Amino acid sequence: MYLASVGPLRTPLRRVPGNVVALGIVSLVTDVSAEMVTAILPLYLVFGLGLNPLQFGLLDGLYAGATAVLRLVGGHVADRWRRLKTVAGIGYALSATSKLGFLAAGSTVPAIGAVLAIDRAGKGIRTAPRDALISLSGPPETMGRSFGVHRALDTVGAFLGPLVATAVLWASLNDYNSVFVTSFCLAACAVILLTTLVRDRTPQPSPAPTQLPVFGLLRDRDFRRCCLWAAALGLLTITDSFVYLAVQRRWDITTSLFPLLPLGTAGTFLLLAIPLGRLGDRIGRWKVFLAGHLALILALLLICGPTGTWWLVLALHGAFYAATDGVLPAAVGPLLPEHLRASGLAVLQTGQALARMAAAVMVGLLWTLWDLRPAILTITLALLAVTIAAAVLKPLEVRR
């Protein structure tokens, strides 16, 4: 027995770059802040303000599109200025400020819309430079593990958010403003942690400055194929809310337990993010990325099939996230030159996000036309076909 196998729990974390852990902690605190607002927002709008909730249904889809575009802007500007940390910080600060906006907006619907838009804008701007920072903070061989550590910490924050919100509501005797103030204070703490604990990585200057380097990037064959495959898979990825709805219908889960289903996914994501990231480092990240889609396919087939249990579906759904969410940027990051890392990752993730939005619309449409089960079954089989195609054509074969 040699030393490495004696302390398998300690060694992997110790070798994770400090900058990645620092970014993970910033994300953790930010996610507590964000999720506590998400958890009480419907309650606040309907009950605190007495607004008619049917007015709010459409807001979300609108902002998802704007976020996707701002992600491209954030990535591009960060590369252009060669200031990844500064641009990420602007994004974090914008979201923090928006929390106080709820106090100022009162019950004015357009003002609440504007506050939500600022929050999403901040999220859009910070994502690409932050992921670029993670990818530049450690050696390329262990990038999967770096992203795994970051995503695991991030998910811990998502877990804690609703709990903190409940505690604040309990302590303040149902005062919603207390939740917004606490959320702002935590988000501001995260900005301070970012400025003090995270060290900026200045990418090497670009050899020949181009006007819009993103289009140059897409001329790179490997990168272009990764983006296309990620988008194609995203186009057939059934949105979370549909998965939970289908699980609820299939196993007749009581409505009071229904909002807790995402915790099952998040729990598995949390547990598997680091192991699957490391597995990707060892056997190839694209393989793990595709295996994640197989987990999703299996989960969806269980929903449509005669056997299986709901917790197995949620576990597979969490495994899908653990094998894809951090693994994809880890797989593609090394393909990108340092001076274009943020914009490249932004292009990749925006393509995937837009494809998933289209998928949500498509599933909704098929659902109303055919009912839920045939809709899910059809899309799952199409996803299986594309996953197999992506495995056979292997865009990352040479450089894993």
Add this chain to the structure above:
Amino acid sequence: MSRRLLLAAIAVITLLGGAITYVVHARTGGATENAVPVVTDQPMTLDARTLYFRNLAEGPDTGKLAAVPVGDPGAARRVGELRCDRFAAARSTAICLRLKPGSLPPLTDMIVLDANLHERHRETLPGTPSRARVSPDGRIVNWTLFVTGDSYAATGFSTRTGLYEVDTGRLVKTIEELAVFVHGKRYFASDVNYWGITFAADSNRFYLTLGSKGKTYLMEADYRAYRGTAIAENVECPSLSPDGRRIAFKQKVAAGSWRLAVLDLATHQITHPPETRSIDDQPVWQGNSTILYSLPNPAHTLDIWSVGPTTRPELLVSQATTASFS
């Protein structure tokens, strides 16, 4: 570097301290005096001479069930100890919907009360309170709750309407199983929502709103046969007059804007009382011609107004909502 860390630590501690101070202040803060004259320590029971409502005036008694004489709605309000977000009564039965504090996702307590306003039965249901009614003979209580996360749009809301038979204890958590017909054909859709039940005097015929694919329908339903038929379009939150001949409702004029309207069930004629402001409430009938409803006021709370078929709207009770007679 260590100085920067020290500064950062001080800033973090200040922020967290600020949050805790704010929460503690919110807990202990709030007005200690009632903004309007209030009479306490008088027993409150259900009788035909009283108008019941939820007191919204700032002070220690805000949110409590309050009452004024029907003949003198401007009198000082009596408040009891009962806290209800929605309240309705008929004969010797009342329903009280109350959001369970500190519950995430939100839960609502549905409490059935007797003529002395003592608890007879309680159910805890998912969602936040929206509408509550009691059938005219007091045998059936019904409610509508707003539920989140039920629809495929992430922030989408849906409504869940249920009822409870007070004598038999039969509980219908959601009336989604109702067999419904629109334009003569059995209607199926995955996005069907129901809200705002109103019962006729026989506790069998009832009306409610069906919402689906961006449209709303007034459904006339039979409780024993458990089936309903659409009899009009663009009708929300129906309220049947005591003589069973007319339905007051909110009629959508634009997104987020509704007008008070009255449908004559025999002639299918729709008339509009002289109230032009947008209302978002299930109206209440006082007799067979006067209609009560809540409207927002400049203090960001609600007032109860009344309007007749041709008489101008009148402020009935300020700082109050969910009017009810028994």
